[in-house]
Amino acid sequence: MLEIKNLETGYGKKQVLFDVSMNISEGEIVGIIGPNGAGKSTILKAVSGILTIWNGDILFKGNSIKKNSIAENIKSGLTFAPQGNRVFDELTVKDNLDLGGYLLSKNELKDRIEQAFETFPILKKRSKQIAGKLSGGEQQMLALARALIPNPKLLLLDEPSLGLAPNLLNDVFEKFVDINKTFGVSMLIVEQKVNKIIKISDKIYSIKLGKVAFEGKPKELIGYKEKLKDLFL
Amino acid sequence: MFQQYIFNTLITSSLYSIIGISFAIIYRTTRFLHFTHAVVFTSGAYFTFLFYKLFGFSIYFSITLAIIFSLLLGCLIEKSIYKPLRKKQASSMILLLASLGIYILLQNLISMIFGDDTKSIRSGVVKEGINILGARITPIQIIIIITSVIVTILLLLFLKKTKTGKAMKAVANDVELANISGISSNRVILISFAIGSALAGLAGILVAFDVDMTPTMGMNTLMMGVVAMIVGGNNIKGIVCAALLLGFAQNFGVWYISSQWQDAIAFVILIIFLLFKPEGFYGKKLRKQSV
Numbered sequence: 001m002l003e004i005k006n007l008e009t010g011y012g013k014k015q016v017l018f019d020v021s022m023n024i025s026e027g028e029i030v031g032i033i034g035p036n037g038a039g040k041s042t043i044l045k046a047v048s049g050i051l052t053i054w055n056g057d058i059l060f061k062g063n064s065i066k067k068n069s070i071a072e073n074i075k076s077g078l079t080f081a082p083q084g085n086r087v088f089d090e091l092t093v094k095d096n097l098d099l100g101g102y103l104l105s106k107n108e109l110k111d112r113i114e115q116a117f118e119t120f121p122i123l124k125k126r127s128k129q130i131a132g133k134l135s136g137g138e139q140q141m142l143a144l145a146r147a148l149i150p151n152p153k154l155l156l157l158d159e160p161s162l163g164l165a166p167n168l169l170n171d172v173f174e175k176f177v178d179i180n181k182t183f184g185v186s187m188l189i190v191e192q193k194v195n196k197i198i199k200i201s202d203k204i205y206s207i208k209l210g211k212v213a214f215e216g217k218p219k220e221l222i223g224y225k226e227k228l229k230d231l232f233l
Numbered sequence: 234m235f236q237q238y239i240f241n242t243l244i245t246s247s248l249y250s251i252i253g254i255s256f257a258i259i260y261r262t263t264r265f266l267h268f269t270h271a272v273v274f275t276s277g278a279y280f281t282f283l284f285y286k287l288f289g290f291s292i293y294f295s296i297t298l299a300i301i302f303s304l305l306l307g308c309l310i311e312k313s314i315y316k317p318l319r320k321k322q323a324s325s326m327i328l329l330l331a332s333l334g335i336y337i338l339l340q341n342l343i344s345m346i347f348g349d350d351t352k353s354i355r356s357g358v359v360k361e362g363i364n365i366l367g368a369r370i371t372p373i374q375i376i377i378i379i380t381s382v383i384v385t386i387l388l389l390l391f392l393k394k395t396k397t398g399k400a401m402k403a404v405a406n407d408v409e410l411a412n413i414s415g416i417s418s419n420r421v422i423l424i425s426f427a428i429g430s431a432l433a434g435l436a437g438i439l440v441a442f443d444v445d446m447t448p449t450m451g452m453n454t455l456m457m458g459v460v461a462m463i464v465g466g467n468n469i470k471g472i473v474c475a476a477l478l479l480g481f482a483q484n485f486g487v488w489y490i491s492s493q494w495q496d497a498i499a500f501v502i503l504i505i506f507l508l509f510k511p512e513g514f515y516g517k518k519l520r521k522q523s524v
Contacts, residue, residue, distance in 0.1 A: 048413065071415040080413050088406045091399075099403050102396070103415045146414075 001026045001045070001156055001186055002078075006056035009046045015054070016042045018210045024154065024203075029180050029187045031060060031201035031218075033194050034231065039082060039210040040190040044156045047188070048080035049073045071133070074103055077153035084162040085143040086206040088151065088164075089132030093123055096131050096142055100149035109149070116145040119179070137168045155179075157189045162194065169193065173200050236368040238484050242373045246409045246473075246480030247381030248436065252458030252471040253465065254388060255432035259307075261405035261467060262418075262425040265325035265460070268332045269310055270433055271451030272339040278432030278441035279343055279449065282354050300434045307430020310335060311423055336452075343448040353445045354438075373442045380439060384432060389469055453496070454503060460503045466513025474514045478502065 002024040010016040049070040101109040189227035191197040198218035206214035243244030249498035280299035392398035403411040483495040
């Protein structure tokens, strides 16, 4: 579904990613782990169209999306939920969902919001509430619901556990699996909570100093503390 | 006498409200102080003068053209100066300095073309105002009040009900998240400039019909609009409340002190708010990066 080929990019003149290649098949949940500043979020930004690609290519459903705008990527079925469950904190829950479907027609948007309310019933109750006043868990649900509104085939999630209370983490990761199974949405998740992400992923990539340091099945990491330590140092 | 002060308050507040809202519409999406807005305000008056007095077009056609030209002037400044600067990731301080530079340039250009003397677009002899509840008020002053009410209601509906209005609120709230949602922030900013500049042009025309025009008329009025925006918390309803407070304080203040201190009263109110309620009537607490 998504093929990243020899990707190189960065910010300004500073190169962050070096020859990064990845593969995500349809229906898979793929986790990206690695130390801070390794370039994990940069991969998601490049795939979503926020960052321009210096070298390499990104294929989505067989087509190059290297030069696509963010809007074109959303229309082709690729959405991005940025770091820390960001929501429009001054706007209502309903406005947030409306803006998630900014590129949809009025009727499509109505249907998608109805579906979002079925998936996240708490958001229906809070629809008129200002998003900034929701709890951390509710904001996380809203960020996820907002990203799901355009009916994506691939969802890019950047550190969805950031800022969440530890007791909510299991629920959140279970929700990802539920959405993956129910709607068949593939997911590429950047995450620092390694023990959580390897439990739900079909495949894991580890990034270190802008390069792929590990690629494999989660079972290759479970129980191997030294190996994990090596990937994070 | 008291009724007259009440009406004067309404007239002053209406004007501050229009100019404050027009400025805030742009500030909310760009997060920098676009001081060139003062010249866009002035341009509305001078474009009307040009089309009506010099070209001899009808008054309504001249006003329509003047509003369109003010709108285009604002959009041209955004497209040719601010957007390239933003692309180079210029700070809001750089944008502020650029806006001051363009302001001086364009104000001098108006002086060069039309001269520094006071120009008038009013025709016929000056008539006594209409008597309403014992107060004298001119037809243009009634139009200023009505326009302010209509503009406020229409803008509130636009922001609440339309897709573009919601996109403007999204860009104002979090520009990066708005872009991630597929909203073109540059397009939204351009629309903000178009709406804000058209309103500023309209305000300039109304002032010119009320008290004539000079090339420097913009900055003083803009400052009052900026004070209304800050005191109002960068929120439309807040700006209306702040404009009423400023208008009230300025008009009733002259009972006790000379009218030359009217502007000072506004800035005293601003300082009080900055010290004790910096988020204004309706706003959130000021953001660190905002200039």
